[in-house]
Amino acid sequence: MSRRQQRWTGWGQAQQHYLIEPRHLAGGGDLRHVTEYLRASGWKDTTRRTGAVFAFDSPDQLVRVAYRPPGGWQIRGAAQGHQPAWQVTLTPQTPVEIVAGVTDALTKPRSAHAPDVWAPLATHRWNTEPGQPYTATSPNRDAFVQYVTGEHDQQHWWVGARNEFGPVWNAQATASTPLHLMQALTTALADPEPVMRPRGHVPLSNRIRTTSVSVLPDQLTAWQRARITAARTAAWGRTWTSSRSRTAPAAPRYARTR
Numbered sequence: 145m146s147r148r149q150q151r152w153t154g155w156g157q158a159q160q161h162y163l164i165e166p167r168h169l170a171g172g173g174d175l176r177h178v179t180e181y182l183r184a185s186g187w188k189d190t191t192r193r194t195g196a197v198f199a200f201d202s203p204d205q206l207v208r209v210a211y212r213p214p215g216g217w218q219i220r221g222a223a224q225g226h227q228p229a230w231q232v233t234l235t236p237q238t239p240v241e242i243v244a245g246v247t248d249a250l251t252k253p254r255s256a257h258a259p260d261v262w263a264p265l266a267t268h269r270w271n272t273e274p275g276q277p278y279t280a281t282s283p284n285r286d287a288f289v290q291y292v293t294g295e296h297d298q299q300h301w302w303v304g305a306r307n308e309f310g311p312v313w314n315a316q317a318t319a320s321t322p323l324h325l326m327q328a329l330t331t332a333l334a335d336p337e338p339v340m341r342p343r344g345h346v347p348l349s350n351r352i353r354t355t356s357v358s359v360l361p362d363q364l365t366a367w368q369r370a371r372i373t374a375a376r377t378a379a380w381g382r383t384w385t386s387s388r389s390r391t392a393p394a395a396p397r398y399a400r401t402r
Contacts, residue, residue: 158358162346165338168287168305169312171347173240173339175211178247180368182209184375185251202250209247217243219250221322230320232329237313241339245332246325251375253382259323264331265289277302282334286351289330301326303333307349 164170179198183189187200190208199210206222217234221227234243262272265280270289273279277292287305292298301321304314317326338355346354 158360159364160343161340161357161359162343163338163340163355163357164346165336165353166282166284166287167239167241167335167337167339168282168333169307169347169349169352170239170241170339170341171345172237172313173341173345175240177240177371178209178217178244179211180372181244181248181375182251184372184379186379187251207250209250219246227322228320230318230322232315232317232321232325234315235313238315239313239339241335242329242332245328245330249325249328252378254324259327261289261291261323261326261330264327264334268334268336270334284351287333289333303329307347307351309349312347 175198179200182200186203187209188203190199190201191197193199194208194210196210196212199208201208206224208218208220210218210220212218213236215233216236217232217238219232219234221230223229232246262280266272268283270280270282271285273281277290280289282288286307288303290302292300292302299319301317301319302314303316305312315329317329338353340357340359346352
């Protein structure tokens, strides 16, 4: 069998992956889980201009998502109307599924309901500790969410996870960060569904549970494509709705409502 035939045969073989729980201890994962969704949602790739590993600007140029080692993820929003500037930073080992909780939410319309950052945690039985700072801790006590109070310029959100060896990752958000984004973060953080990592990318920790699964390359491609297709469909729907609203004829001034 030729070398080319061997490569083609290997591409069709099942590959060993692992489902890992809890997800907050699964390790960083593939950055493209975040970046390709933003690209499919119509965000502009500004990587070359910014010098980051990855950088994407929102269509309205008010938000930038960048990945800059060794710091990790930087998500910055410009001031707009009554909304002051804001920032969320997440260290490199933050699971991409949790990062995507925030970045996916940036591509979607806000819910009409008032956001509640703590509700997703309470739903999954995280323990709350009223006080200064107000804290919620995961049932196994290896992840936390805090709102740190104090002087106005010292208030911020502090989120993180640790295993038996110490801190694994942390995230910090300014007090001005829109609450619906923080709720999206806590929703992704508390989600009990495991996340998948390939062989060789499973953290060394006794606090994770792993399930070995065999995955065909075309299955991985199909799952990734489904996520990208969903982003493109949503982006197209927003563009179509926006263009319709711009081109819709104005109602005549003499029209009356009964």
